[in-house]
Every structure is written in C-alpha cells, then in structure tokens.
Amino acid sequence: MPSMRRKCGLNHLRGALVLLLASTKALAQTTTSSATASTAASTTSIYISYSTGTATSETTPTSAPFPPVGSIPRDYSPSGLENIWSLVGTVTAPPFTTTPVPTASVILPSPPPPLYPTWYAPEPSAIFPNYKLPKGFKFGVATAAYQVEGAVKNEGKGPSVWDWASRQPDAIVDNSTADITDLHYFLYKEDAARMAALGVNAHSFSISWARIYPFGAADSPVNQAGLSHYSDVIDYHWSLGIEPVVTLFHWDTPLALVAYYGGFTSSQIVDDFVNYAKTVFQAYNGRVNTWYTFNEPRVYCSELGGYPFNTSFAPGINASTAPYQCYYNLLNAHAGAVKAFRAMGISGEIAFKNDDFVGQPWRANSTEDVEAVERHAAFQIGVFSNPVYTTGDWPEIVKETIPESYLPRFTEQQMQDLLGSADFFAIDSYRSMLIAAPPNGIASCMSNMSDPLWPACNSIEFYDSNAGWALGPSADPQEDSWLEATPQTLRYSLQQLHERWPTNKMYISEFGFAEPYEAERKDMFRITEDSTRTNYYMTYLGEALQSIYEDGIPLMGTFSWSIVDNAEWSSGFSTRFGIQYVNYTTLERTYKRSALALSEFFMAHLQ
Ligand SMILES: *[C@@H]1O[C@H](CO)[C@@H](O)[C@H](O)[C@H]1NC(C)=O
Ligand SMILES: *[C@@H]1O[C@H](CO)[C@@H](O)[C@H](O)[C@H]1NC(C)=O
Ligand SMILES: *[C@@H]1O[C@H](CO)[C@@H](O)[C@H](O)[C@H]1NC(C)=O
Numbered sequence: 001m002p003s004m005r006r007k008c009g010l011n012h013l014r015g016a017l018v019l020l021l022a023s024t025k026a027l028a029q030t031t032t033s034s035a036t037a038s039t040a041a042s043t044t045s046i047y048i049s050y051s052t053g054t055a056t057s058e059t060t061p062t063s064a065p066f067p068p069v070g071s072i073p074r075d076y077s078p079s080g081l082e083n084i085w086s087l088v089g090t091v092t093a094p095p096f097t098t099t100p101v102p103t104a105s106v107i108l109p110s111p112p113p114p115l116y117p118t119w120y121a122p123e124p125s126a127i128f129p130n131y132k133l134p135k136g137f138k139f140g141v142a143t144a145a146y147q148v149e150g151a152v153k154n155e156g157k158g159p160s161v162w163d164w165a166s167r168q169p170d171a172i173v174d175n176s177t178a179d180i181t182d183l184h185y186f187l188y189k190e191d192a193a194r195m196a197a198l199g200v201n202a203h204s205f206s207i208s209w210a211r212i213y214p215f216g217a218a219d220s221p222v223n224q225a226g227l228s229h230y231s232d233v234i235d236y237h238w239s240l241g242i243e244p245v246v247t248l249f250h251w252d253t254p255l256a257l258v259a260y261y262g263g264f265t266s267s268q269i270v271d272d273f274v275n276y277a278k279t280v281f282q283a284y285n286g287r288v289n290t291w292y293t294f295n296e297p298r299v300y301c302s303e304l305g306g307y308p309f310n311t312s313f314a315p316g317i318n319a320s321t322a323p324y325q326c327y328y329n330l331l332n333a334h335a336g337a338v339k340a341f342r343a344m345g346i347s348g349e350i351a352f353k354n355d356d357f358v359g360q361p362w363r364a365n366s367t368e369d370v371e372a373v374e375r376h377a378a379f380q381i382g383v384f385s386n387p388v389y390t391t392g393d394w395p396e397i398v399k400e401t402i403p404e405s406y407l408p409r410f411t412e413q414q415m416q417d418l419l420g421s422a423d424f425f426a427i428d429s430y431r432s433m434l435i436a437a438p439p440n441g442i443a444s445c446m447s448n449m450s451d452p453l454w455p456a457c458n459s460i461e462f463y464d465s466n467a468g469w470a471l472g473p474s475a476d477p478q479e480d481s482w483l484e485a486t487p488q489t490l491r492y493s494l495q496q497l498h499e500r501w502p503t504n505k506m507y508i509s510e511f512g513f514a515e516p517y518e519a520e521r522k523d524m525f526r527i528t529e530d531s532t533r534t535n536y537y538m539t540y541l542g543e544a545l546q547s548i549y550e551d552g553i554p555l556m557g558t559f560s561w562s563i564v565d566n567a568e569w570s571s572g573f574s575t576r577f578g579i580q581y582v583n584y585t586t587l588e589r590t591y592k593r594s595a596l597a598l599s600e601f602f603m604a605h606l607q
C-alpha cells in the first residue's frame with residue numbers, strides 16, 4: 001500500500017525544532033516545593049474549591065520488605081482491605097471529595113501570536129493546508145488512571161502496585177506519590193470541559209482495576225462506587241462530544257494480586273484479568289467504541305525484573321525470568337479478554353497499545369546494524385504483535401535467543417486464541433532512533449546471558465554515526481535517556497509498522513514531549529511558552545498528514561500525551577508532559593501554547 005518510501009524525510013518543518021531548542025535552555029531555575037495551598041483566584045481558575053492542604057504529596061519512603069508471596073490471607077472484608085493498604089502505608093487524603101460543577105463553558109485564552117517568523121515555522125493551520133484528515137479522525141488526548149486520578153484510597157479503591165512502589169526508597173526521583181496528583185478523579189468534569197473547549201473529540205483514559213475490584217480477584221467483591229464513577233465519566237465525555245477510549249490496564253496491578261500470587265509473574269492473573277475485563281465490558285457496552293486491553297505491555301513487564309518490583313514473584317520465578325513470564329501471562333490474559341469481548345457481543349473495536357519503533361541502522365553500511373534493527377523490531381514490538389497480528393507465536397529471533405525456561409512457549413490453543421485478537425494497530429509513537437549491533441557482535445551477545453545487552457542484543461543511538469549530530473532536540477534531562485523529537489522518522493516508522501503488522505486502521509495512541517527544564521520554570525509566561533513541545537507536535541502532525549496522503553497509511557487518530565501534567569512514574573513531578581500546566585498547589589489547569597496549537601491544527605484539518 002505505501003506509495004513511497006524514503007529513509008529520512010526532511011521537510012520544511014524540521015529546522016524549527018533545532019532552532020527552538022536554544023531558546024529554552026537559559027531558563028533553568030531552582031524549584032521550590034509547594035508548602036501550603038491557597039485559594040486560587042486567577043482569571044483562568046474555574047472552580048478550585050479548597051483552601052487548605054497541600055496538593056502535592058511528598059512521602060518519607062518506607063522500606064518494609066514486601067511480604068513473601070502467598071503469606072497474606074485472602075480476606076475480602078473491609079479489614080482485609082485495610083491489611084493490604086497497610087503494605088502501602090499512610091495515604092494523603094485529597095483536599096476535596098465531591099465533583100465540583102463545571103462552569104458552563106471554558107473560555108480559551110486569546111490566541112498566542114505566531115510562534116516565530118513563519119518562514120520556518122508555519123502556523124498550525126498552514127501545515128499542508130490541503131491535506132484534510134479523514135472523516136472520523138480522532139483528535140485525541142491521553143491519560144492513565146495512576147498518573148492523573150489521585151484519590152487513591154477514596155470510594156472503595158484498593159491499592160495498586162504503583163501506590164506501593166511510589167513509597168519505596170529511591171523509587172521516585174522527587175519522593176512524590178500520586179496520592180493526589182491532578183485529582184482528575186474528582187475534577188474529570190473540569191478536565192473534559194477544557195478538552196471540549198480545544199475541540200478534542202476523544203479522550204483515551206484507563207480504568208483502575210483496583211477501583212472495580214479492590215482485591216483484583218475474580219472471586220472477590222465488585223466495588224459499585226468504582227463502576228458508577230467510570231459510568232459517569234463516560235457519559236459526561238459523550239455529553240460534550242468527546243468519545244471515551246478505554247484502556248483496561250495501564251500498569252496499576254491490584255496490590256492484593258501481587259501479594260497473593262506475584263501478579264503478572266503468575267498464570268493465575270489470566271482468569272482474574274479476564275473476569276475484570278468482562279465486568280467492565282458488560283457495564284459500559286454500547287457506550288465505548290474503542291477499547292484497549294493493555295498499555296505498553298513490554299515496558300510494564302520489563303519493570304518487574306528490577307527495583308522496586310523485584311521482590312514479589314510467583315514460586316519458581318526470579319528477577320531474570322519475571323519479565324518473560326509476564327509477557328506470556330499478559331498475552332494470554334489479552335487473548336482471553338478479547339475472546340470474551342467477542343463471545344459477549346460487545347460493540348466496538350479492541351486492541352492493545354504497542355510502544356517503541358522499528359528503527360534504522362546506525363551505520364548505513366553495517367550488515368550487523370541491519371540485523372540489529374530486526375532484533376530491535378522483534379524484541380520491542382514483534383514479541384507482542386507477532387502473536388496477535390501475524391503468526392500467533394513469538395518471533396523466531398526471540399525464540400532462538402530466550403530459552404523456554406525463561407519464556408514459556410504457547411500451546412496450539414493459545415496460539416489460535418492470540419492470532420487475530422486485535423481489530424486495529426495502536427502505537428505509542430514518541431520517537432524513532434538508530435539501532436546498532438553490540439560492540440562485541442550479535443553472535444557473542446546472543447550466546448551470553450550475562451551480556452548487558454542480552455537478549456535483544458542491540459543498542460539505541462541518539463546521533464548519526466557520521467557527523468555526530470542528534471536526530472532532534474532532546475527532551476527534558478529527566479527524560480533525555482530515551483526521548484528526542486524525531487518527526488523526520490515518523491513516516492518511515494509508520495510504513496514499517498504497517499508492513500510488518502498490517503491492519504485496516506492505525507492509531508498513534510500516544511505521542512508527546514517533555515519540554516526541557518519546564519519543571520524548573522516559575523513564571524507562568526515561561527511555562528506556557530512550550531515551544532519545543534509545540535514544534536514537536538506540529539512537525540509530527542505534518543509528517544502524519546503526509547503518511548496518510550502520500551504513503552497510504554490508514555491512520556485514524558492521534559492521542560497527545562497528555563492533556564495535563566501528571567505523575568510521570570519514577571520521574572514523579574520532576575518532568576512535565578502536559579499540554580496544560582497543572583499547579584500542584586491549587587490544582588488549577590492552564591493551557592500551554594501546545595494545546596492551542598493542537599486545537600488550531602485540528603480545527604483546520606478535521607472534516
Ligand atoms: C528522598 O528520600 C530519601 C530518603 O528519605 C532522601 O535520602 C532523599 O534525599 C530524598 N530525595 C529528595 C529528592 O527529596
Ligand atoms: C532489585 O534490583 C536492584 C537494582 O537492580 C538491586 O540493587 C537489588 O538488589 C534487587 N533486589 C532484590 C531483592 O533482588
Ligand atoms: C532464574 O531462573 C532461571 C530459570 O529457572 C534459572 O536458569 C536461573 O539460574 C535463575 N537465576 C537465578 C539468579 O537464580
């Protein structure tokens with residue numbers, strides 16, 4: 001289908017990225033952490049309704065070791081739930097616990113002046129103005145329950161593994177927890193209204209499993225308050241013309257299941273996940289069109305082998321084997337959920353969210369680098385997408401590297417259930433980098449399980465091998481170990497994904513950028529001028545238009561990560577990905593330039 005292929009498509013938008021980076025560097029200042037909250041009274045404030053308490057919760061990490069798996073009895077009473085919560089420790093209560101009534105409409109601030117002289121940065125509406133997005137295209141934004149909801153112990157929720165992890169010493173760089181974060185749990189109406197004001201027509205959010213089943217398990221009680229909450233969230237979004245896109249699992253495993261049997265390192269997770277999925281499908285059938293079972297399974301599973309998750313495994317599993325056992329159990333859980341989805345006749349489409357990229361060889365002439373790209377594709381994407389989209393099985397490269405004692409092999413029945421268990425292809429496409437073979441060669445790495453690059457046996461390079469130039473501007477130093485803005489790779493990237501795992505529909509289920517040094521800026525006028533992020537979005541979207549029109553890629557939506565700043569996993573609040581600024585003292589939201597640029601782009605290109 002692709003009508004054209006090119007390796008490194010530079011276009012007129014690209015120069016803007018490099019030039020703008022310079023403007024952000026000088027702004028670094030020291031942060032002061034918020035102490036006490038005060039009543040917000042600024043013009044953009046909508047209804048921040050509390051005046052005491054500190055929105056950002058900091059924690060003194062606890063270091064109590066996680067109890068041995070299986071040592072906590074399955075007591076599904078309220079005191080049993082407290083017992084699980086006691087593993088987490090003290091939780092900061094939210095400053096208010098009712099959903100404030102949103103104002104009738106959110107007024108966008110006056111449009112900012114053009115970013116820079118338009119000779120190198122066209123206005124958003126002027127980016128390929130004749131390329132309109134296909135009808136039904138989703139102008140989406142994305143969030144995840146743990147990162148935005150807060151209210152972690154409200155309305156019957158059980159603890160998740162991240163509520164626990166955020167309290168382990170040195171696990172989160174700024175010692176913050178997500179106890180409150182954006183308090184989206186109680187502010188979802190404000191958030192939806194602010195999305196609608198931008199013209200956003202889809203919000204991809206995740207449901208917290210531990211809100212629906214506080215103990216996670218299939219034989220444990222359902223929390224009606226949790227089910228009702230997301231029912232309101234779904235209806236409220238529709239009432240504003242925003243389609244809810246639902247992810248069942250965005251890394252927040254119920255902590256009880258980790259305590260009972262080691263979470264995703266045990267095959268017991270399959271039935272518990274499928275049961276949870278069925279409850280959610282049943283509850284919201286007909287009100288959700290696009291579903292995801294899992295978010296970025298590879299990243300989640302890879303975490304399990306390292307601190308602080310490397311203490312609670314199923315019997316016989318250790319830190320080296322945990323990630324691969326998780327791959328296997330998680331895929332079987334995905335297949336089981338999709339099988340149930342179809343058997344129950346649930347309406348809509350379902351898939352999971354891939355992450356990462358195929359990549360290109362670091363040294364154009366190196367056959368080992370070309371082979372390394374294949375390994376990268378197999379280990380980063382193929383490991384989940386081959387079973388689901390093309391073969392029903394692990395990629396051959398994966399099987400010939402990882403022994404069965406680490407990575408279980410599928411049965412015939414499992415392969416049948418996996419193959420075809422997705423209706424479209426979704427990729428969290430933040431970047432695409434260059435791939436190099438290990439210095440000691442692929443063969444030597446493959447045969448040595450102690451090699452630091454085993455089993456994938458490739459490395460990611462951030463600059464071109466000839467001239468030493470970066471592929472694009474680096475993200476905030478907190479995230480620059482993985483993120484550069486690389487719009488020039490997007491078309492090739494989407495072509496590769498579409499060729500290797502073909503479907504009739506693709507989504508960029510997340511993309512976004514951490515503006516350099518943003519968390520260190522204090523003045524609102526410096527914060528809202530997120531020029532590197534704005535250029536990231538505009539250049540990516542220009543490339544996306546070309547993918548659709550020149551390459552025939554069936555792209556039907558993009559989801560910006562994220563509509564609000566939020567708790568960025570182990571980076572805590574030290575890094576910001578929001579297209580809106582969140583003041584963690586007042587919880588007030590403020591649009592950044594990127595939000596207005598996205599709005600202008602989509603208003604000009606949607607039809
Ligand atoms: C986080 O807490 C640990 C242990 O209490 C402390 O050593 C460290 O300095 C804290 N880090 C920050 C960024 O506050
Ligand atoms: C967990 O991983 C960390 C980091 O690799 C390591 O220092 C620690 O010893 C591990 N803990 C256990 C119990 O294996
Ligand atoms: C982990 O388990 C695997 C598979 O059983 C075994 O080969 C390996 O030696 C174990 N690793 C450790 C550190 O015990």
Ligand SMILES: *[C@@H]1O[C@H](CO)[C@@H](O)[C@H](O)[C@H]1NC(C)=O
Nearest residue numbers: 007362363364365366367466
């Ligand atoms: C090496 O790569 C360069 C640029 O990609 C190309 O011009 C050159 O012909 C290649 N040389 C060989 C020996 O393949």
Ligand SMILES: *[C@@H]1O[C@H](CO)[C@@H](O)[C@H](O)[C@H]1NC(C)=O
Nearest residue numbers: 444447448449450451452453
């Ligand atoms: C395997 O890799 C480790 C870690 O790099 C290294 O110390 C060891 O010498 C390697 N073994 C072989 C046989 O190459």
Ligand SMILES: *[C@@H]1O[C@H](CO)[C@@H](O)[C@H](O)[C@H]1NC(C)=O
Nearest residue numbers: 038040522523524583585586
């Ligand atoms: C966040 O709110 C606090 C309390 O009102 C205020 O002092 C601070 O200036 C605000 N931050 C920004 C960037 O406006």
